[in-house]
Amino acid sequence: MTRLDGKISDLYDEVVARNPGEAEFHQAVHEVFDSLGLVLAQHPHYADAGIIKRLCEPERQIIFRVPWVDDDGRVQINRGFRVEFNSALGPYKGGLRFHPTVYLGVMKFLGFEQIFKNALTGLPIGGGKGGADFDPKGRSDGEVMRFCQSFMTELYRHIGEYTDVPAGDTGVGGREIGYLFGQYKRITNRYESGVLTGKGLAWGGSQVRTEATGYGVVYFVQEMLAASGAQFDGRRVVVSGSGNVALHAIEKVQQLGGHVVACSDSNGYVIDDKGIDLAALKQVKEVERGRISDYVEHRGESARSVTSGSIWDVPADIAIPCATQNELDADGAQALIDNGCQIVAEGANMPCTPDAIRAFARAGVRFAPGKAANAGGVATSALEMQQNASRDSWSFEHTEDRLSDIMSAIHHTCLATADEYGVPGDYVLGANIASFTHVADAMLSLGVI
Ligand SMILES: NC(=O)C1=CN([C@@H]2O[C@H](COP(=O)(O)OP(=O)(O)OC[C@H]3O[C@@H](n4cnc5c(N)ncnc54)[C@H](O)[C@@H]3O)[C@@H](O)[C@H]2O)C=CC1
Ligand SMILES: O=C(O)CCC(=O)C(=O)O
Numbered sequence: 001m002t003r004l005d006g007k008i009s010d011l012y013d014e015v016v017a018r019n020p021g022e023a024e025f026h027q028a029v030h031e032v033f034d035s036l037g038l039v040l041a042q043h044p045h046y047a048d049a050g051i052i053k054r055l056c057e058p059e060r061q062i063i064f065r066v067p068w069v070d071d072d073g074r075v076q077i078n079r080g081f082r083v084e085f086n087s088a089l090g091p092y093k094g095g096l097r098f099h100p101t102v103y104l105g106v107m108k109f110l111g112f113e114q115i116f117k118n119a120l121t122g123l124p125i126g127g128g129k130g131g132a133d134f135d136p137k138g139r140s141d142g143e144v145m146r147f148c149q150s151f152m153t154e155l156y157r158h159i160g161e162y163t164d165v166p167a168g169d170t171g172v173g174g175r176e177i178g179y180l181f182g183q184y185k186r187i188t189n190r191y192e193s194g195v196l197t198g199k200g201l202a203w204g205g206s207q208v209r210t211e212a213t214g215y216g217v218v219y220f221v222q223e224m225l226a227a228s229g230a231q232f233d234g235r236r237v238v239v240s241g242s243g244n245v246a247l248h249a250i251e252k253v254q255q256l257g258g259h260v261v262a263c264s265d266s267n268g269y270v271i272d273d274k275g276i277d278l279a280a281l282k283q284v285k286e287v288e289r290g291r292i293s294d295y296v297e298h299r300g301e302s303a304r305s306v307t308s309g310s311i312w313d314v315p316a317d318i319a320i321p322c323a324t325q326n327e328l329d330a331d332g333a334q335a336l337i338d339n340g341c342q343i344v345a346e347g348a349n350m351p352c353t354p355d356a357i358r359a360f361a362r363a364g365v366r367f368a369p370g371k372a373a374n375a376g377g378v379a380t381s382a383l384e385m386q387q388n389a390s391r392d393s394w395s396f397e398h399t400e401d402r403l404s405d406i407m408s409a410i411h412h413t414c415l416a417t418a419d420e421y422g423v424p425g426d427y428v429l430g431a432n433i434a435s436f437t438h439v440a441d442a443m444l445s446l447g448v449i
Contacts, residue, residue, distance in 0.1 A: 002354070007047060008033050008040065015056045022105030024325060028112045028350060029056060031357075031369075035432035038421050043437075050448070051440045058111060059092075060084040063104070064154040066132055068146045070139075079103075080151050082130035084164055085111035088442040091162055092128030093118055093378060095169030095198075098147075098176065100135040107131060109325070110169070113349055114378070116435035117371040120410050123382040128164055130155070136171050148179035155180075156187050161194035161388075167381050168198040170324070173244060174210070193388040197381035206384035208399040209377070214248025215400070216376015216407050217320060217347040217368075222256060223411035224343055224366055232258035238316040239276075240264045241323030242285045242292055245347045245374065249320050250276055262314040264323065265292040268307035271314055272299060315339040322347030330355035337363040346370035357428065372410050372431040379406045 004012050012033050016026050033052075040047055066078040081104065084092040094114040097106070107129050115127030134147055158164060168177055177198045184195055199205035208215070225231055237258045239246050242265050250260045260276045262269055265285075270276075270292050280298035284290045293305040312319065312332035319336050321328045325348065333356035336344065344360055345368040346352060352360075352367070360367040380403055387393055394402075414430035423429045 002034070002358075004030070004033055005037050008036055008052075011047075011052055011056075014053070018057075019105075019108065022108055024109035024350070025105045025112065027354065028109040031350075031354065031428075032112075032116065032432050032436065035429045036436065038423070038429065039433055039436060045444075046440050049444060051443055054443065055086065055115070055436075055439065056112070058083050058085045058108065059087060060158075061104070061108075062155075062158055066134070066147065066150050066154070068143070068150045070143055078132045078134045078147070080130070080132045080154060081107045082155060082158055082164070082166070083107045083111040083128060084158070085127045085129070086115045086439065086443075087126035088439055088446060089119060090124035090126045091160075092164040093125035093167075093381065094127055094129040095131075095167045095378075096172045096176075096180075097129070097131035097169040098134045098136050098171035099131070100133055102131045102133045106325075110349055113371055115439060116432065117375045118378055119435040119438040120372055120413060120431060121375050121379040121382060121406055122409060123379060123406075125165075125378065125382050125385075128166075129169075130166055131169065131172070134171075136176075141175070144176065145179045148176055149183040152180045152183035153187065156184050159184075159195055161192055161385075165194065165381070165385060166196055167378070168244070170243070174198065174200055194385050197384040199384070204384075204388055206380060206387055206399060207394060207396040208403055209380045209384055210244065211248040211251070212380035212403055213245045213374050213377030214250070214322070214347065215252045216379070216403055217245070217322070217345050217373045218249050218252035218256065219376065219404050219407035220368055220373040220411055221318060221320070221343060221345045223408055224345070224368060227411075227415070232256040234259050235317040236261050236315065237318045237320065238262045238311060238314050239320045239322055239347070240269070240311050240327060240351070241321075241348065242281060243322070245377075246322035247278070247282060247285065249322055249347050250281070251278055253320075254278065258318070261316065262311055263292070264311045266323075267291050268293060268305060269311040269314070270295045270303055270305050272303040274299075274302040310335065312336050316341055318343045318345070320345050320347050321351035323351065324348055325350040326353050328352045328356050330359055332356060333359040337365060341365060344368070345373040347374050349374065361426075366425070366427070368414075368427045369431050371435065372414050372427060375410055376403050376407055379403065
């Protein structure tokens with residue numbers, strides 16, 4: 001990572017020293033700090049009031065044991081987390097991730113990002129994140145249910161409609177939210193719909209929440225194209241991943257006239273010259289829960305599977321990384337640049353390494369950071385909270401219109417802030433500065449807490 005300037009560099013060194021061994025958290029903090037020099041030059045009072053230090057220290061970090069019994073009758077132990085990072089703008093809000101790579105550093109990077117992402121939505125939600133080092137892959141429904149019930153048996157005492165509102169993330173979808181909500185309801189004897197989002201449509205969920213992150217990132221790209229008078233219009237798009245965010249990003253690109261030619265999972269990627277067939281992909285990933293290579297069997301000659309190399313070698317006008325953190329490095333960025341890619345928008349959280357982002361900037365590739373581009377998911381969660389609070393349920397069309405308006409407003413905020421600070425077109429600086437000042441001003445109003 002590059003060296004930061006002056007006072008902000010000392011603050012960064014302090015964060016690293018206070019949070020040893022948490023590389024992903026350091027990376028997320030560094031990315032935000034890299035934008036703050038410009039703000040502090042004009043508004044030194046943010047540093048004087050200790051706002052930056054306070055922002056880097058979670059308000060509360062909960063770590064707990066999650067014991068459960070597998071199908072063979074063996075006792076399994078996992079570690080659960082909830083990092084309640086910042087509640088200046090509203091109750092802590094952010095997803096739960098179930099994945100074997102989960103540890104405190106990943107939870108803190110995701111919770112830290114969530115503060116700024118949620119601020120950009122303009123909705124009253126603070127930032128938090130949670131999860132467990134549980135691997136749902138290969139587990140039966142019964143095992144997933146018992147795990148979720150045990151996880152909630154501790155988590156329930158920390159969350160609530162006005163306190164902390166978890167949702168899904170990697171490894172946590174509708175099935176898991178159902179089991180978590182069921183256990184919360186049972187323990188508390190309260191039908192508190194607003195305690196979780198991403199619920200089923202029959203029991204308090206919102207239309208469009210499932211689709212929202214993937215649709216939202218594509219709406220954001222549509223705005224980036226429109227800013228230079230362009231449209232999707234048959235442009236070649238590569239989307240990494242094949243989970244919730246990727247599937248719905250592919251769907252929306254296709255609806256808007258783009259041509260998605262490749263997608264992936266952790267085993268490799270597929271290229272389909274005729275364009276990814278979404279029905280076949282959903283069959284493989286959502287019904288059969290198979291590998292991405294199985295897609296080829298559904299498609300015949302137009303598709304092929306690649307298990308070595310990188311999806312970023314596939315020529316594309318637009319790249320939308322939707323899988324996981326640090327999946328697109330400097331080599332991947334160079335391959336995209338060499339093939340003429342013009343736009344990269346992060347559907348996942350922090351999928352591009354700092355070197356990749358610098359390479360895009362040098363090459364003039366327009367780059368949208370996740371905290372702006374993938375904010376549609378959490379924004380629609382906040383819309384779900386609004387519907388729960390008013391005991392209402394909106395139509396798909398109305399909710400999607402709200403999502404599209406929110407993504408357009410975030411795009412406008414990024415560019416307007418970048419202009420204001422003399423860095424036109426810089427989405428990273430625009431997103432970081434706009435969200436930082438929003439949260440920082442709220443924190444200043446609330447006093448030293
Ligand atoms: N679900 C949501 O509403 C939101 C998710 N995100 C972020 O989007 C990303 C994906 O999340 P979801 O789609 O919800 O998770 P998911 O669990 O539904 O899907 C993850 C996908 O990524 C693939 N994958 C994992 N590691 C990979 C690798 N190294 N290379 C290629 N593919 C890989 C998996 O095979 C799977 O297809 C995560 O970074 C998550 O934090 C961000 C905002 C909201
Ligand atoms: O909908 C939510 O509350 C969480 C979404 C999320 O985890 C994210 O934006 O990364």
